[in-house]
Amino acid sequence: VTVAPPDRNGRRLILEVHTRSIPLAPDVNLERLAATTPGMVGADLANLANEAALLAASRSHEAVEAGDFATALEKIILGAERHVMMSVDDRRRTAYHEAGHALVGMLTPGADPVRKVSIIPRGLALGVTFSSADTERFNYTKGDLEGMIKVAIGGRAAEEVIFGDISTGAEGDIERITQLATHMVGRWGMSEKIGMVAVFREDGQGRAPLSAKVGGLVDDEVLRIVDEAHDQVVSLIQTERARLDALAEALLEHETLDEDAAYATAGVERGAEPPLVR
Amino acid sequence: VTVAPPDRNGRRLILEVHTRSIPLAPDVNLERLAATTPGMVGADLANLANEAALLAASRSHEAVEAGDFATALEKIILGAERHVMMSVDDRRRTAYHEAGHALVGMLTPGADPVRKVSIIPRGLALGVTFSSADTERFNYTKGDLEGMIKVAIGGRAAEEVIFGDISTGAEGDIERITQLATHMVGRWGMSEKIGMVAVFREDGQGRAPLSAKVGGLVDDEVLRIVDEAHDQVVSLIQTERARLDALAEALLEHETLDEDAAYATAGVERGAEPPLVR
Amino acid sequence: VTVAPPDRNGRRLILEVHTRSIPLAPDVNLERLAATTPGMVGADLANLANEAALLAASRSHEAVEAGDFATALEKIILGAERHVMMSVDDRRRTAYHEAGHALVGMLTPGADPVRKVSIIPRGLALGVTFSSADTERFNYTKGDLEGMIKVAIGGRAAEEVIFGDISTGAEGDIERITQLATHMVGRWGMSEKIGMVAVFREDGQGRAPLSAKVGGLVDDEVLRIVDEAHDQVVSLIQTERARLDALAEALLEHETLDEDAAYATAGVERGAEPPLVR
Amino acid sequence: VTVAPPDRNGRRLILEVHTRSIPLAPDVNLERLAATTPGMVGADLANLANEAALLAASRSHEAVEAGDFATALEKIILGAERHVMMSVDDRRRTAYHEAGHALVGMLTPGADPVRKVSIIPRGLALGVTFSSADTERFNYTKGDLEGMIKVAIGGRAAEEVIFGDISTGAEGDIERITQLATHMVGRWGMSEKIGMVAVFREDGQGRAPLSAKVGGLVDDEVLRIVDEAHDQVVSLIQTERARLDALAEALLEHETLDEDAAYATAGVERGAEPPLVR
Amino acid sequence: VTVAPPDRNGRRLILEVHTRSIPLAPDVNLERLAATTPGMVGADLANLANEAALLAASRSHEAVEAGDFATALEKIILGAERHVMMSVDDRRRTAYHEAGHALVGMLTPGADPVRKVSIIPRGLALGVTFSSADTERFNYTKGDLEGMIKVAIGGRAAEEVIFGDISTGAEGDIERITQLATHMVGRWGMSEKIGMVAVFREDGQGRAPLSAKVGGLVDDEVLRIVDEAHDQVVSLIQTERARLDALAEALLEHETLDEDAAYATAGVERGAEPPLVR
Amino acid sequence: VTVAPPDRNGRRLILEVHTRSIPLAPDVNLERLAATTPGMVGADLANLANEAALLAASRSHEAVEAGDFATALEKIILGAERHVMMSVDDRRRTAYHEAGHALVGMLTPGADPVRKVSIIPRGLALGVTFSSADTERFNYTKGDLEGMIKVAIGGRAAEEVIFGDISTGAEGDIERITQLATHMVGRWGMSEKIGMVAVFREDGQGRAPLSAKVGGLVDDEVLRIVDEAHDQVVSLIQTERARLDALAEALLEHETLDEDAAYATAGVERGAEPPLVR
Secondary structure (H helix, E strand, C coil), rough: CCCCCHHHHHHHHHHHHHHHCCCCCCCCCCCHHHCCCCCCCHHHHHHHHHHHHHHHCCCCCCCCCCHHHHHHHHHHHHHHHHCCEEEEHHHHHHHHHHHHHHHHHHHHHCCCEEEEEEEEEEEEEECCEEEECCCCCCCCCHCCCHHHHHHHHHHHHHHHHCCCCCCCHHHHHHHHHHHHHHHHHHHCCCCCCCCCCCCEEECCCECCCCCCCHHHHHHHHHHHHHHHHHHHHHHHHHHCCCHHHHHHHHHHHEEEEHHHHHHHCCCCCCCCCCCCCC | CCCCCCCHHHHHHHHHHHHHCCCCCCCCHHHHHHHHHCCCCHHHHHHHHHHHHHHHHCCCCCECCHHHHHHHHHHHCCEEEECCCEEEHHHHHHHHHHHHHHHHHHHHCCCCEEEEEEEEEECCCCEEECCCCCCCCCEEEHHHHHHHHHHHHHHHHHHHCCCCCCCCHHHHHHHHHHHHHHHHHHHHCCCCCCCCCCCCEEEEEECCCHHHHHHHHHHHHHHHHEEEHHHHHHHHHHHHHHHHHHHHHHHHHHHHHHHHHHHHHCCCHHHHHHHHCC | CCCCCCCHHHHHHHHHHHHHCCCEEECCCHHHHCCCCCCHHHHHHHHHHHHHHHHHCCCCCCCEEEHHHHHHHHHHHHEEEEECCHHHHHHHHHHHHHHHHHHHHCCCCCCCCEEEECCCCECCCCCEEEECCCCCCCCHHHHHHHHHHHHHHHEEEEEEHHCCEEHHHHHHHHHHHHHHHHHHCCCCCCCCCCCCCCCCCCCCCCCCCCCHHHHHHHHHHHHHHHHHHHHHHHHHHHHHHHHHHHHHHHHHHCCCHHHHHHHHHCCCCCCCCCCCEE | CCCCCCCCCHHHHHHHHHCCCCCECCCCCHHHHHHHHCCCCCCHHHHHHHEEEEEEHEEEEEEEEHHHHHHHHHHHHHHCCHHHHHCCCCHHHHHHHHHHHHHHHHHHHCCEEEEECCCCCCEEEEEEEEEEECCCCCCCEEEHHHHHHHHHHHHHHHHHHCCCEEEEEHHHHHHHHHHHHHHHHHHHCCCCCCCCCCCEECCCEEEEECCHHHHHHHHHHHHHHHHHHHHHHHHHHHHCHHHHHHHHHHHHHCEEEEHHHHHHHHHHCCCCCCCECC | CCCCCCHHHHHHHHHHHHHCCCCECCCHHHHHHHHCCCCHHHHHHHHHHHHHHHHHCCCCCCEECCHHHHHHHHHHHHHHECCCCCHHHHHHHHHHHHHHHHHHHHHCCCCEEEEEEECCCEEEECCCCEECCCCCCCCCCCCHHHHHHHHHHHHHHHHHHHCCCCEEEHHHHHHHHHHHHHHHHCCCCCCCHHHHHHCEEEEEEECCCCCCHHHHHHHHHHHHHHHHHHHHHHHHHHHHHHHHHHHHHHHHHHHHHHHHHHHHHHHHCCCCCCCCCC | CCCCCCCCHHHHHHHHHHCCCEECCCCHHHHHHHHCCCCCCCHHHHHHHHHHHHHHHEEEEECCCHHHHHHHHHHHHCCCCCCCCCHHHCCCCCHHHHHHHHHHHHHHHHCCCEEEEEECCCCCEEEEEEEEECCCCCCHHHHHHHHHHHHHHHHHHHHHHHCCCCCCHHHHCCCCHHHHHHHHCCCCCEEECCCCCCCCEEEECCCCCCCCHHHHHHHHHHHHHHHHHHHHHHHHHHHHHHHHCCCCCCCHHHCEHHHHHHHHHHHHCCCCCCEEEE
16 A cells, blocks of 8 residues: 655644654744655655754754754754865855755746755755745646746756856756656647647557657757746846846855745745645 | 456356345345446455444444445445545546546447546545446457547547646556557557567467568557647536536546536436347 | 477367267267367367357257358368447448458459358457468469459448548558568579579578668568559459448458358359369 | 587497498488488487387388488478468469579578478478488688578578469568678678677677667668568569479479479589589 | 765875875875765775885885875776887877867866877777866856867867878777767757757656757767867867977876966966855 | 797797607708798697698608698688589689789788689688788788788789679678778878877777768778779789689699799799798
């Protein structure tokens, strides 16, 4: 039996169970915490509560604070921070790259809110911009997907605008962009050139002959989608250069910006949470 | 030995056996129940009778009612219902998507009757429109298959007409459409461009050289078939917009519409059952 | 050691052995029975005699009649009959489909004689037209093969002419047509465009480079062969519509027509058996 | 260690050993027998002597005759004869098919001498024409290979000229023709379009990129070589129709013609054996 | 758990541990040694210290000198030296080939500093030019990568300019050049023709249809990038011919040039080390 | 650990060890013997000394002569001689084929010296021309490789010029030619159309998309290189026909020519050995 992961409400209930014996500081809001942990199951949430309690203990705090939960969540989702010696140039490039992701995320309607931006290396990444929806997403519109592509392009686009040269740092972004655009065209029927046809699908009777001709058509569409998004993102960043500089400078100074600091630094107002029904 | 599944009459006899010791309410019509369970074998029908009896017991009913059988059948065929918190936008989109499937199903001559429409999530699906023939189908004409493609397009087409944007929710429909159109062209000889040639078949002497040229021809035909059906469905939905709105609003209000409610809400008259011979 | 199956004479001798202890009715002609069992080996023929004896016993006949052998042979070759409830439309379509195969078989010079036509479903098939040569064939000319393709097209062609719509019922025919036409072009050197070249053959030194160019040439030829045969069969059926109607009506009335009844109903004279030498 | 098979002289010595205890009739010439057994090793030759002795014994002959060796050799090389009932048409077609192979073999300069022609079925073949060189061949010139292709075409070409229709009986010939022509072009550098390039070879560093372009070039050449040879063979057979009729009629009458009878019937003089050196 | 290798500072600390019991000569600078051992882990550094101590012992030195560390490091990274008898021509060609790599490395902005040039054969290589960054690189810009391609081209380009003929000696360079250019285009989005699309990536849903069309586009770009770099390197070497001659002559005389000697011989000033931050 | 094979000097030392207990005739020059055994390791050289001693013993010689070493070396490298009965035509064709290889080898600047030419069959080969460098080669220039291709073409080219027909005897040469030309273009960057790109290489990140377009480009280049070399070799042989006839006649008379005899017969002066350095 496949068990679907708990939804937001379910996660709140589970968190209540696992924090019952932990002294919580007044700033801890389990409702909010549940909203930022989509996809997590019982064991993940127990782990989260535990890590937060350990962090509080290691600082000799009496109560576990919201910041402890945030740090624990980050460590679980993004990997542990890693301190490396880096050239001034690399650090500056990283700051603008992450600022690019974050700014496009804040300015793209329908994109998930930016939760954290950081230039502290984690795992293989030199920096990280973390966004998550206010609640589970069950459906993505073509507009949502185009927004996700644009956010992923934001880092490289910032490098282009600021340094006039691009780097290998966008490799992971490029994979994500390619996967999104390829699925839009070949799996979700979002290109008029192909229509509602599943291009990569094997049917039960053997493999459908994805002809070279349609393969070329798909690739033309993927390249076009990414190219158009890229041009729009470069324009956006050129127009909003001041906000980008503010974000990058804040990152170089503070290394990490949380949701409120990021929106404030960029001078962007966060959108409202969408109304829910059950 | 491969044993063919029982036909409608056989299923009625099996249901009679398995309901012998179950008190049935007067509204239970085993003939009708047999008609809605094509493909089920003895064990499935025993399971169905059992589940219905359990449902009746859980409600402390003395007799098993037609509704208990319907609920049990749904659970077996469509998966158990799942209650999730969803945005108002997602729910509205789902209602129009399912209303689109249902309306096209009701208005397409030769399409299987619509048995139920629902926006209660089940398994991975956000909603479901369930159609089934009045009796087993042994043969599908080109017209029947085009109708099946149109019904599958109906959900996405409704999203286009109502929201002007499309979503990932049509992924399963797109797979089905592709399989049907591909089989029409490459397996059932229903494209004049290809003729009575099995394009994907391996013969006993080795693999027939499905040349790239014919592969391209097949894909051209598949894209054309789907594109033409899409345009017709969008037109139909634009013309019948009032019926669509009625269905979607009824779904948002009642969540689920059975066969009679769906046809009544849409103001469509159900076709007669076809005459049978043995 | 590979042992070739017995020839007609060998099968007669084997049948004599296996029917020695079975009382045969005067209408049983083992010479004729041997002629209709090409490809069968000793065990098959023993099984045939056994099944025929069981059938006679189940009807409490004292002697095994020719009809018992025919029924037993059919069951072995074609599968057991299956009674299903079917729509009047499906049954009528099936009758015309089989009548189409049978009529083209009777009117095509060199095609094997039609032995039986039936609209009683067997296994997965809704009907069956069974033809077999008067004696083993060792060689097929291009003309013979084109005739076989036309007979296979006959069913679908009848549907087109009578109903103006086509169905999935021709799937098996399409596979057979494709295999025959593909072998004509790629294995038997019967297309002037390719000549005496084995297109799909692997030689002992590695795989011959069936270039995409030749693959396309082969497919062009296959499509042309099938298309030309299709047009000729549709013409033939339009011209001989009266014979087709007679056959279909007889099938709807009697369900099954044996060789004599089929030729008589269609008003076609059976060709003579070819002279043999050893 | 790979041991090369014995040469003609070696085979004569081995045959002397294995026939030492067998009474040989005066017409047995071991030198000649050695010449017709290229490729055979010690065990094969011992088997040959044994089979010949058994045949003589089964006919109650006191000495083993040349004919016994010939029959034994045929059985080993060509398979045992098989008597089947066949239509007069099939037999006549087979006679002309084999006569075609034999006649082209006799009239093509450099082709191996025809040793036997027969329309007695053997294994899967309906007839056989057996040619072998007077001595081992170490090298084949382009001219030799073109001759081999023409001999293989001869059977089908005779069917075309005599019956105006062609049959599946050339399947084996077509495989051989394709292999010879493909090797000429892709392995032995005998097409000027490709030159001294091994088209299908894998080199030790990975697979050489036989591009689709070169693959198409090779196939063009293969088709051209076969087509040109076909036209020449059809012309030859039309010109030499009288010889072909004589051979076919002799085959229908005698079923089998040995080397002398075949050349005499066709009125063709056998070429001299080539001079040898060691 | 994947453990990232220690950074420069970490390596210095590890070296301090492993050299604690080894008498170090005053010219040993562990900070500098740490800078030249990127990617090495604890075991590698222990091995390095050990090899250096053995070298010092084999020369009966009381303290381990910087030169011992350099020799030990070379042996670990580049393989042991191999003395072979070589033609005067081969040796001269090797000297110019390595001089070409080294000169382009010194004159290309952003390229890693040249640490050693040698024409003493090591393993399969006839000579070696070893460059390494002053500190870890986390990111490579398009300009950096183009520089790396140019350095790899330098050897072959020197052969072209000096000898007017080219040799198999560039095989390893060609592999490296191809890999760099292919990744620039297909993985790092550095070709405007392709954009931010990962051309060779498999997505989780199956293999994205890298169409032949895009494959050709990628190859066009790879060939163009390499061709343009090649022309620029040939020009550079023609312009800087005097420096090249000086380097080649020094190599023929001294066989090996260290960093300082190489830069001095070529008359090129080494760039400054980049500023670092943590 | 991979151990490189000993160089010329190393082989001389090893030969000295293994011949210490063998009486050597005055004409044995171990320095020279070492020069003709590149690639051999200790065990091979021990085997060589042993075989030479056995040959001397079998002839009852007191000392092992240079000729014994030569015969032993040939047997190890080329396989044992095989005496077969062959047609006069085959023998004459073989003589000209080998003479062609030898003559082109002698007249091509930079080609390895011809050590032996023979028309005694060895293994599968009807004849052999054996060339080897005076010392190890570490590098091959484009000119060297073109020379190797020409030498391989020499045999077939002689057949063309002398007999006007070509044979299967060049199959091995064609494989070698194809491999050399393919590596020149795709591995060693020796075609300007492709440049310094490794066409068949798999990189560590997956297979580089050798597009069909580049594959065709490579094949065009391979065909061109071989075609141009072929034309030059045919011209050379036509011009030097007298030398070719002299070599072929000497081969037909003596069967084998050693280095001195071959150069003398052809009237070609051997080039000097290249100067060496260590």
